[in-house]
Amino acid sequence: MKPPAKRLSGPDSRPTVSRVASIFFCERKAVFDSVFGEIKTPETLRQAELGEAEHARFEREGAAAIERASRDERCFIATAVFGAGAPETRSLRDFRDRALMPSPAGRLFVRTYYALSPLIVPALRKHAGLAAAVRVILRAAVRLADEAGRG
Structure with missing residues (x-):
């Protein structure tokens, strides 16, 4: 038994x-x-x-990363196409802090973005058409991020 x-x-x-x-x-x-x-x-x-x-x-490490992100004002591409204080830029920062930073995969994505996006910004400043296309894509991303935040 x-x-x-x-x-x-x-x-x-x-x-x-x-x-x-x-x-x-x-x-x-x-x-x-x-x-x-x-x-x-x-x-x-x-x-x-x-x-x-x-x-x-x-x-x-996760808690520290979330804390650092909440003070981090970087959002290179959104800042380049919308401006630093734009609602779209703030929305993307909020999404980063709320949805990406709590997970290892999200933190990896953010680190990769921070490494690569400064290389993209000069092209956005030089080519207005490219910046306009990126604005369209980012506005769609903002809508999704805002819906996820309300969900």
Whole structure:
């Protein structure tokens, strides 16, 4: 007869990111652990500690990136085609802070944008037709960003 599954209570009752990921990584191990208890060798305890430290670092970096972004006035392309104080530029900055900066993929996108967009701005200033086309595209992006913010 199998022993009853352990129910966690207290501070250990919340599943960690590692625990949730392990369910997708190895469903059999998750079931085994829930029925028989987790086997914690010194090495698994050390690895768990390293994993928790990495998760904490990730959370700190994400929070710091969001904080920096909220003070960041850069928005090179929108500034070039609309102006620094334009509602469109503010809307795109808000979208960056609200939707992009909280996630690793969003932060990567923003870093890539910051690296590449200063190279594009001179062409926008030199070619009015290109700037007009970019304005049309960015206005559509602003509409989508504003709808996402209201959603």
